[in-house]
Every structure is written in C-alpha cells, then in structure tokens.
Amino acid sequence: MTDMDRDRATGKNPPILHPYGSTAKRAPSHRPLAIPRTLTEMTGPLYGHASVDPGEADLTQGHAGEPQGERIILAGRVVDAAGGPVPDTLIELWQTNAAGRYLHAADRHPAPLDPNFTGAGRAVTDGQGQYRFTSIKPGAYPWRNHPNAWRPAHIHLSLFGPSLTTRLVTQMYFPGDPLLAFDPIFNAVPDLAARQRLVAGFDWNLTEPEWALGYRFDVVLGGRRATPMED
Amino acid sequence: MADEGLEPTPDQTVGPFFHYVLTPHAYPVRSLVGNDLTQAGVAGETIRIEGRVLDGDGSLVSDALVEIWQADAAGHYAHPEDRRGTASNAFRGFGRSDTDATGVFRFTTIRPGPVPGPGGGTQAPHIAVTIFARGLLRHLVTRFYFPDEPLNGADPILALVPAERRATLMLRAAGKAHYGIDICLQGDQETVFFDV
Numbered sequence: 001m002t003d004m005d006r007d008r009a010t011g012k013n014p015p016i017l018h019p020y021g022s023t024a025k026r027a028p029s030h031r032p033l034a035i036p037r038t039l040t041e042m043t044g045p046l047y048g049h050a051s052v053d054p055g056e057a058d059l060t061q062g063h064a065g066e067p068q069g070e071r072i073i074l075a076g077r078v079v080d081a082a083g084g085p086v087p088d089t090l091i092e093l094w095q096t097n098a099a100g101r102y103l104h105a106a107d108r109h110p111a112p113l114d115p116n117f118t119g120a121g122r123a124v125t126d127g128q129g130q131y132r133f134t135s136i137k138p139g140a141y142p143w144r145n146h147p148n149a150w151r152p153a154h155i156h157l158s159l160f161g162p163s164l165t166t167r168l169v170t171q172m173y174f175p176g177d178p179l180l181a182f183d184p185i186f187n188a189v190p191d192l193a194a195r196q197r198l199v200a201g202f203d204w205n206l207t208e209p210e211w212a213l214g215y216r217f218d219v220v221l222g223g224r225r226a227t228p229m230e231d
Numbered sequence: 232m233a234d235e236g237l238e239p240t241p242d243q244t245v246g247p248f249f250h251y252v253l254t255p256h257a258y259p260v261r262s263l264v265g266n267d268l269t270q271a272g273v274a275g276e277t278i279r280i281e282g283r284v285l286d287g288d289g290s291l292v293s294d295a296l297v298e299i300w301q302a303d304a305a306g307h308y309a310h311p312e313d314r315r316g317t318a319s320n321a322f323r324g325f326g327r328s329d330t331d332a333t334g335v336f337r338f339t340t341i342r343p344g345p346v347p348g349p350g351g352g353t354q355a356p357h358i359a360v361t362i363f364a365r366g367l368l369r370h371l372v373t374r375f376y377f378p379d380e381p382l383n384g385a386d387p388i389l390a391l392v393p394a395e396r397r398a399t400l401m402l403r404a405a406g407k408a409h410y411g412i413d414i415c416l417q418g419d420q421e422t423v424f425f426d427v
Contacts, residue, residue, distance in 0.1 A: 002426050004426045005426075007239070007241075012238060012239075012241065013239075013241050013242060013369065014241065014242060014243075014368035014369060020244070020366070020368065021366075022244075022365050022366030023366045023367070023368065024287075024366075025286040025287040025288055025290070025366070025416075025417060026286050026287070026292070026364060026365075026366035026367055026416045026417065027366070027367070027368075027416070027417065028371065028416055028417055028421055028422075028424055029287075029417055029418075029421060030421055030423070030424070031426075032371070032372070032424045032425055032426035033391060033392065033423055033424070033425050033426060034425075034426040035388050035391055035425045035426070035427060036349050036387075036388075037427060038346075038347070038348055038349060038354060038387075038388070039308065039312065039313060039346055039347050039348075039354075040300070040302075040308075040346060040354070040357070040359050040374075041359070041427045042312050043300075043308040043310035043312045043313055044300060044310065044325075045264075045298075045300060045323065045324070045325035046309070046310060047263065047264075051263060052263075056261075079237065080236075080237075081236035081237050081238075081239065082236050082237070083236065083237055090263075092252050092253060092263075093252065094248065094249060094251065094252040094253075102248045102251075103251055103258065104247075104248040104250060104251055105257065106247055106248065106294070107248060118251065118258075118259070118260060119251070119252075120251050120252035120255065120258075120260045121252070122252070122263065156243075156245070156246065156248075156249065158245075158249075158252075158253065162312075163310075163312065164300055164359055164361070164372070164427065165427050167361060167370065168239075168240060168242065169242060169243065169244075169245045169363055169370060170240055170241065170242055170243045171243035171244075171246075185243060185244060185368075186243075188243075188368050189241040189243075193238075194238065194241050195241070197238070197240055197241065198240070198241060198243065219240045220237045220238065220239045220240050221239065221240070222238075222239025222240075
C-alpha cells in the first residue's frame with residue numbers, strides 16, 4: 001500500500017471522485033500506477049531567496065493606496081513528516097480581495113475589485129522553515145457547484161519542498177467559518193483531523209496591536225514519509 | 232516509515248483562478264517560472280512541445296496548469312540530490328504553462344539526456360509532468376517519453392506500464408524538433424498517471 005493509497009483509505013487525503021462537480025469528467029478512472037522513486041522524483045525544482053523579492057510577501061503594498069479589508073499576518077512553519085524544517089522553499093499564494101473577488105478575468109462574481117489589492121504573493125521559508133505574509137482577510141464568494149453554494153474564505157497555497165514528491169497545492173481556511181460545513185472542496189478530505197489541518201489558528205502572539213490579526217498555518221510536506229524505493 | 236511522524240497537509244484543488252500568480256502573463260504580476268526553459272549557453276537540442284489536456288468527454292480543458300521537470304542534455308538534474316556534478320549552469324529544468332482557450336499548453340526546452348535508474352540502470356530520456364486543474368483535488372503526475380528513443384525498450388518505468396497504455400506517455404513527432412501529445416484525464420485514451 002502506497003502513501004497515496006493509505007491516505008485515501010483513511011480519509012486523510014481527498015478521494016478521486018467526489019460531489020465536487022468538476023471532478024466528474026476530470027478525475028482519472030484508473031488508479032495511479034505506483035512506481036519507484038527514481039532520481040527524477042527525488043529531485044525537483046528549487047527556487048530560493050534569490051527568486052523572490054521580500055516585498056512580494058506583503059500583499060498590502062505595491063499599490064497607490066491601502067487595500068480595503070481586515071489586515072492579517074499569515075505565518076507558519078513548513079516541516080517534513082519527521083518534523084524537520086523545510087528551509088529555502090518557495091511558497092506562492094493567491095486569494096480574493098476582502099469582498100470575495102479575484103483579480104481574474106474569469107471571475108464573474110459581481111463584487112467590487114479593489115484597485116489597491118492584487119492578491120498574489122510569494123515568500124521563501126527561512127532556515128527554520130518559517131514564512132510570513134501580510135495580507136487582507138479574503139471574502140467568501142458564490143459558485144455554481146450546487147444551489148446557493150458559497151466558498152468559505154480561503155487562501156490558495158503552492159509549495160515545492162525538496163523534491164517532486166513533496167509538491168503541494170492546497171487551500172487554507174479561517175477558524176470558525178460557518179461555510180466550512182457546506183463546502184465540498186474542504187469536505188473532500190473525509191477525515192476530520194486531516195480537514196482541520198487546513199484551518200489556520202488565530203494567534204494572539206502573532207497579532208500586532210493597532211495593526212493586524214495574526215493567523216498561524218503550519219504545513220507538513222509528506223513526500224519523505226515512505227522509505228524511498230529506489231533500490 | 233509511513234506510520235511514524237507527522238501527517239501531511241492534505242491537497243486541495245488549484246481551482247480556476249491560479250493564473251495571476253502561477254502563470255501571470257496576462258496580469259500585472261512578475262512571472263517567476265515561464266514555459267521557455269532554454270537560455271543562452273544551454274547545451275543540447277532545442278525542442279518544442281505543444282500538447283492538449285482533454286477531459287472524459289474529449290472536451291478541451293482550458294483552465295489547467297502543466298509543470299515539467301527534466302534533466303539537461305547530459306542527463307543531470309539541477310538539484311543537490313544529483314551528486315554526479317552540476318547540471319549545465321543555465322538550465323534549471325523546470326517550466327510552467329497554463330492551457331489556453333483551446334486547451335493547449337506549450338513548452339520550449341531541450342531534449343533531456345538519459346538519467347540513472349534504480350539499481351544502477353538507466354532511464355530513457357523523459358520529462359516529468361505534473362497537472363493541476365479545477366476538478367482535480369490532487370495534482371496528477373505523468374511522464375513524456377520520446378518516440379524515436381532506442382532506450383525506451385529498457386526503461387524501468389515504462390516496463391511497469393501495461394503495454395497497451397504505454398502510447399499515452401509518448402510524444403508524437405509533429406515536425407523537426409517539434410512534438411505533440413494529448414493528456415487525457417479520463418476515458419478510453421486515459422493517460423497513465425503515476426503514484427510517486
């Protein structure tokens with residue numbers, strides 16, 4: 001049994017087919033074929049500190065004025081399955097503005113764009129695997145998956161880690177959001193404890209007085225759990 | 232081992248709105264990774280790959296993201312796990328392309344060399360491919376192989392693929408140094424995806 005099989009069997013990772021409507025014609029019908037991890041899989045793209053301008057981690061800057069909405073600090077630690085830090089790894093992030101609108105040509109939600117907010121960010125973890133963004137709390141928005149469907153506020157995250165096997169694209173949610181119970185994408189992860197790992201924690205110590213609310217979101221990259229099968 | 236250590240953060244779909252950070256060519260955001268992997272000074276044969284992503288109905292998928300990772304012309308990866316020496320300096324081996332309104336993705340790169348395989352063997356030249364899209368709760372992983380490559384017959388990964396499905400991994404020659412391929416997410420011609 002591979003890690004992927006195990007995670008699907010125990011509900012710790014999404015199944016292939018799900019009430020999330022878009023899966024119906026896009027989810028493969030064959031099981032993915034398990035292969036040994038060769039040098040191809042044990043390597044992967046590396047984008048370190050030289051790739052990213054420190055200003056790219058502050059989504060509230062770079063425009064003529066301040067964006068609308070509730071300012072947040074989003075910080076956390078990226079670790080491997082053994083709890084060790086994943087240093088110098090690229091994190092890319094995208095999100096709606098405070099009104100729930102993406103700066104994206106395909107977003108038809110009739111909520112306002114914010115001329116002072118793009119919603120795209122990048123950062124690289126430090127030597128201890130820590131990262132930190134400044135942003136605006138994103139808004140909920142409607143979609144057409146089912147009647148009166150609304151996505152809970154979320155932030156999309158893309159991470160690399162040290163190899164192809166640690167590639168992760170996920171979404172981070174906010175604690176206490178009543179829409180979480182109704183969201184098929186969040187609930188595509190069947191296991192409650194696993195699902196909760198997608199929810200950031202409010203962090204009083206990260207919160208800055210008179211400035212911004214702090215949320216902590218730690219990430220575990222799973223690619224090194226299994227003994228490599230190369231030999 | 233798998234039962235020890237921390238549980239991983241689960242995957243979630245990339246959704247349809249990734250372009251303005253991951254492939255921001257139409258947006259006022261700096262692009263970090265593009266679809267042209269070649270740069271001045273990179274050794275090797277420049278090739279173009281133009282492929283399509285299709286769903287289970289054969290409809291073109293116009294909101295997918297395709298990432299490629301590959302060795303250089305000498306078969307070296309630009310990564311410290313490849314301990315045989317450095318890859319050619321200018322070649323990073325990583326590219327990204329979104330699919331356009333017609334479901335097409337495009338890369339300009341160099342033909343990779345053969346790379347080491349399990350147990351001291353050799354893998355035929357190949358490109359590792361990762362596909363993200365709305366409707367995929369986790370990304371898919373596959374490979375592109377070259378149709379005119381004698382080493383394919385001894386490739387240890389191709390050998391694991393049922394013979395009748397191997398063709399789904401083969402680039403098809405579309406001209407001089409120009410290749411095409413269809414990534415079929417579902418259906419009769421479904422591409423072979425790997426659990427790595």
